[in-house]
Amino acid sequence: xxxxVNAAVAALKEKMSGSLSGTxxxxxxxxxxxxxxxxxxxxxxxxxxxxxxxxxxxxxxxxAGDLNPTAAFMQGKLSVDGDMGVAMQLGSVLx
Numbered sequence: 001x002x003x004x005v006n007a008a009v010a011a012l013k014e015k016m017s018g019s020l021s022g023t024x025x026x027x028x029x030x031x032x033x034x035x036x037x038x039x040x041x042x043x044x045x046x047x048x049x050x051x052x053x054x055x056x057x058x059x060x061x062x063x064a065g066d067l068n069p070t071a072a073f074m075q076g077k078l079s080v081d082g083d084m085g086v087a088m089q090l091g092s093v094l095x
Contacts, residue, residue: 004056005032005043011063012041018093022086023048029055036090050082050090 005028012026012034019039025048027033035044052069054062058077061067069091072078080087 002031004028005034008059008063009034009041009043012036015063016041016093020086020090020093022050022083022089024086024090025051026059027051027053028059029053031056048082050080050084050086052078052080052087052090054078 008026008028016036016039020036021038024036025033025045026036027045032043033045035042035046035048037048054072054077058067058072062069062072062078067077069078073080
């Protein structure tokens with residue numbers, strides 16, 4: 001996995017304020033993927049209930065709190081494939 005994915009795993013672990021009921025995969029274009037499963041965050045590319053895809057810049061802005069995930073989705077910077085309920089829950093779990 002890339003340094004970007006490893007840094008994203010560490011950042012997400014710090015931001016998680018609860019447990020997700022389902023699995024979510026973040027795909028960072030050109031870098032790799034990570035999985036949020038319950039309260040666990042790890043590098044991985046297995047199947048998930050929802051897959052969120054963004055470029056590195058967008059993903060980092062979301063993690064930093066500079067870009068709202070819903071706004072990123074509406075602007076076409078973040079694509080969501082799968083269970084929108086899990087995606088919305090992820091937004092609230094991240095705080």
